[in-house]
Amino acid sequence: MTGPVGSGQGPQETAKDGRNSMERKGGSGPEDEAHPETAPPSGDVRPRSPSRGSPGSTRSDHFQAVESVRVDAYEIPTECPESDGTLEWSSTPMIVVHVRAAGETGMGYAYTSEAAARIVETELAGTVEGSDPLDVPGIWEAMRHEVRNLGRPGIVSSAVSAVDTALWDLKARLLNLPLASLLGRLRERVPVYGSGGFTSLSVSELQSQLEAWVSQGMRWVKMKVGRRPGDDPERVRAAREAVGQDAGLMVDANGAYGEAQALELARVFAEAGVCWFEEPVTSDDRAGLRRIRDRAPAGMRIAAGEYGWTLYDFVDLARAGSVDVIQADITRCGGLTPFLRVADLCEAVQLPFSPHTAPSLHLHPACAVPRLLHVEYFHDHERIERMLFEGFREPRAGWQSPDLGRPGHGLELRRRVAETFRV
Numbered sequence: 001m002t003g004p005v006g007s008g009q010g011p012q013e014t015a016k017d018g019r020n021s022m023e024r025k026g027g028s029g030p031e032d033e034a035h036p037e038t039a040p041p042s043g044d045v046r047p048r049s050p051s052r053g054s055p056g057s058t059r060s061d062h063f064q065a066v067e068s069v070r071v072d073a074y075e076i077p078t079e080c081p082e083s084d085g086t087l088e089w090s091s092t093p094m095i096v097v098h099v100r101a102a103g104e105t106g107m108g109y110a111y112t113s114e115a116a117a118r119i120v121e122t123e124l125a126g127t128v129e130g131s132d133p134l135d136v137p138g139i140w141e142a143m144r145h146e147v148r149n150l151g152r153p154g155i156v157s158s159a160v161s162a163v164d165t166a167l168w169d170l171k172a173r174l175l176n177l178p179l180a181s182l183l184g185r186l187r188e189r190v191p192v193y194g195s196g197g198f199t200s201l202s203v204s205e206l207q208s209q210l211e212a213w214v215s216q217g218m219r220w221v222k223m224k225v226g227r228r229p230g231d232d233p234e235r236v237r238a239a240r241e242a243v244g245q246d247a248g249l250m251v252d253a254n255g256a257y258g259e260a261q262a263l264e265l266a267r268v269f270a271e272a273g274v275c276w277f278e279e280p281v282t283s284d285d286r287a288g289l290r291r292i293r294d295r296a297p298a299g300m301r302i303a304a305g306e307y308g309w310t311l312y313d314f315v316d317l318a319r320a321g322s323v324d325v326i327q328a329d330i331t332r333c334g335g336l337t338p339f340l341r342v343a344d345l346c347e348a349v350q351l352p353f354s355p356h357t358a359p360s361l362h363l364h365p366a367c368a369v370p371r372l373l374h375v376e377y378f379h380d381h382e383r384i385e386r387m388l389f390e391g392f393r394e395p396r397a398g399w400q401s402p403d404l405g406r407p408g409h410g411l412e413l414r415r416r417v418a419e420t421f422r423v
């Protein structure tokens, strides 16, 4: 699956800054209270290229339309078979999208099936090409309309995510700004937590992985639970022994437990000082999460949100009082455009925010969002991103900092390396 795809030219109309442009146009802003993703009334949301030489024209008038959208699909084997509470895997699928305009190229990606690449080719490329690359939220609206009848959750949302993040990278490169500066930084660096601790690891492997992250200066580490619930108390105690008393110990059940079982184990985990219980039951069960949150031991945060595919999913979690922390994944929720809206939702309802996996793609946005708690430094993805992307940022003493000397998110695909994983 490769090469420039789609075609098309869009009509014209502009906004000069990306993030709030649709709101100023009277489009899908917060004023649409009943439906956070409701489209502008005209139905024609396609961003239009700026009219040349008009009064008040700016530097943006010199930019051209998006010329091409390219998508590639890869499958990267894990070091060994891995598992969590509800899934086993031996490879990680990934799509990478490149968008071009005015001699610059933006890159985005998502950890999802090769099928998402087909969605990019057949449904999204033609919508994006010809659009004004500065009007990313407008292009996002157009993509959302285009996939309406396919259904947003899952593969389709990840396809939109990869294109949207590529477009934001392109815009930052066109403006010769690091993405964090384009969005407006709230902080210069972000705290990261080590995440892995798969249920496929032996106790000693689990201990050495978690201990290594703490030794590198990370303040929190996360392990998986739920595959063999009877073993979990001992594995969690062993993890605590390895990381010492000061590290924040987090567990993630990936929805493996029943409600009563989760509550019982929450009390056991609390004895080992567990501070975070992620998806104790499936995050589809908002009421169940809420009941666990209400009865969980003091000091233990209930977290979910990685399967938030649309803004409604996060609104639902917040309205139901299901979580103490909202997670969102930029490669699933529809990209940076909705990711920023989720962050604003967290600010509005006073919930801490923690981006899920894909650390390199979250680094710049995490510098710009309010209520940030920390960023997940996920074992499988940091391994892939270090291998595939020139510009990968190593954490230092538990923090990651964006390279402000490079435009965009600062990442370039190492095509020769990636080629060996092509599907």
Ligand SMILES: [Mg+2]
Residues within 6 Å of the ligand: 252, 254, 278, 279, 306
């Ligand atoms: Mg999780």
